[in-house]
Amino acid sequence: MNPDSTNLQAPATGDQEILKQLRERQEPALIEVYHRYQRAVYSLALYLVGEETKARSLTQEIFLHIWERASHFDASRGSLESWILTLTHHRAIEILRNERTAIASHKTSEREASTSDIPRRSWDLKKAFAEKLPIEQQEVITLAYYNGMTLTEISESLSIPVETVRHRLSAGMHLLHDLLQQPGNSNE
Amino acid sequence: MNDRSAHELDYQTHIRELAAAYAVGALDDAAERTYFEDLLIGKDAEAIQQLAAMFETSAGLATMVPQVDALHETLSSLLKKVHHVPKDPSQIHPLAHHKAAPLEQKTTAPKSERAYVPVKTKPWVIGGGAFLLILIIGLTVRLLNLRGPDRETIAALEQTQAERDSLQKIVATQQKLDSLMQVARAQFQDPAVVEVAMMRPGDSIVASRMYWSPARKRLLWFGSEIIDVTPGLHLHVWQVVGGRKIDLGSPPHTIDTIKGNYEFLPPSPQATGFEVTGQAGSDPSNPHQTLLVGNVAAATSKK
Numbered sequence: 211m212n213p214d215s216t217n218l219q220a221p222a223t224g225d226q227e228i229l230k231q232l233r234e235r236q237e238p239a240l241i242e243v244y245h246r247y248q249r250a251v252y253s254l255a256l257y258l259v260g261e262e263t264k265a266r267s268l269t270q271e272i273f274l275h276i277w278e279r280a281s282h283f284d285a286s287r288g289s290l291e292s293w294i295l296t297l298t299h300h301r302a303i304e305i306l307r308n309e310r311t312a313i314a315s316h317k318t319s320e321r322e323a324s325t326s327d328i329p330r331r332s333w334d335l336k337k338a339f340a341e342k343l344p345i346e347q348q349e350v351i352t353l354a355y356y357n358g359m360t361l362t363e364i365s366e367s368l369s370i371p372v373e374t375v376r377h378r379l380s381a382g383m384h385l386l387h388d389l390l391q392q393p394g395n396s397n398e
Numbered sequence: 399m400n401d402r403s404a405h406e407l408d409y410q411t412h413i414r415e416l417a418a419a420y421a422v423g424a425l426d427d428a429a430e431r432t433y434f435e436d437l438l439i440g441k442d443a444e445a446i447q448q449l450a451a452m453f454e455t456s457a458g459l460a461t462m463v464p465q466v467d468a469l470h471e472t473l474s475s476l477l478k479k480v481h482h483v484p485k486d487p488s489q490i491h492p493l494a495h496h497k498a499a500p501l502e503q504k505t506t507a508p509k510s511e512r513a514y515v516p517v518k519t520k521p522w523v524i525g526g527g528a529f530l531l532i533l534i535i536g537l538t539v540r541l542l543n544l545r546g547p548d549r550e551t552i553a554a555l556e557q558t559q560a561e562r563d564s565l566q567k568i569v570a571t572q573q574k575l576d577s578l579m580q581v582a583r584a585q586f587q588d589p590a591v592v593e594v595a596m597m598r599p600g601d602s603i604v605a606s607r608m609y610w611s612p613a614r615k616r617l618l619w620f621g622s623e624i625i626d627v628t629p630g631l632h633l634h635v636w637q638v639v640g641g642r643k644i645d646l647g648s649p650p651h652t653i654d655t656i657k658g659n660y661e662f663l664p665p666s667p668q669a670t671g672f673e674v675t676g677q678a679g680s681d682p683s684n685p686h687q688t689l690l691v692g693n694v695a696a697a698t699s700k701k
Contacts, residue, residue, distance in 0.1 A: 386459070
């Protein structure tokens, strides 16, 4: 992973300073944010939507969103990086779901076929996480985060109750969080 | 633990599960998301803390995908769009402010932003368009330059054709005239035709001419040459044979209206002279006034 691209432990002061400049509409601040996070944003977008053109468009959309709404950022709810990546993830998932709806409305039979192929993307978690996270938790996290599926959709795909999906997802995420907090796992 | 119902979970567990699902965008519907957001807005410190932790975790998930650099073009395009964003945030489209929560999962905001962000044409599109325009103008000018001489050529051809048609008419007319002349020559210069000079009695000046073909028994008189005679006379043409006058007939005009040429058939081949008389009124007993006389013997033969 490129150390310049993301930094989960980015100092809050750095975020606050750059956010202050963004709120003042200083263009160099936007360029700085872009250089700092474009790789992560674009990579996530490309990985989720699977198409370069859409990924570039989404990347641009996210940074424009940041430029316009920097004043709405609340540092108590996470770092600047987590805000940016969550925005990216949510928007990409939205695109995925819209496409899925469009495909389903035209190709109902293929929708059933596609659910049997889940997960359609390979397990792409880092080896450390993959080895320490139970497979059923990896499964729901992958379906939710990388495939953009809702709790109900995961439940139907795996034929398990929604409550179970909810619990596995929560347990897996919190375990991941703990792993991320451990030294040596912060950014690689 | 995994099979426990959500209803059995305590409040903290419930918050933890909601936060995790919210962070990865897995909550099923807007009502569920709104419920969780309201819970956060209710300033539940535990919920906010949990959510922040989950956001950081999901960011970790984000960084686990294969890393690819966005093209520099994306930054250039972004900066161009940024220049069109109003400096004052209050001037941004109202839909852009519809939710203050920083991690909102609303799906309409980005679409709304697109609606008021001016679309920028890429430089290569402008360049390509300009090149195409220049190419079209060049071709048009060249086409006009080519068409100029074409028009002149067409005009020249049309003029030539008109002249040719005119010449053809002239030639046809000339040929017709030549043909008529040949006929006339054949008639007038026929050795068998005798030209008779008609003179007033006691006068030596030729007043009119008659052309007599004894072989064909035809007499042609150019009556229009008669002048200085009493108006209103009815004309008669006579031939003299052996001292005796034979009436050949009358032209359909009186002396004051006589025009054209007249043929009289069939005069005797033995005629020695011809006369033209005029008779006043329509009574056949009225006397004839001799107007012209011509002697064949005195006539000039065309032989």
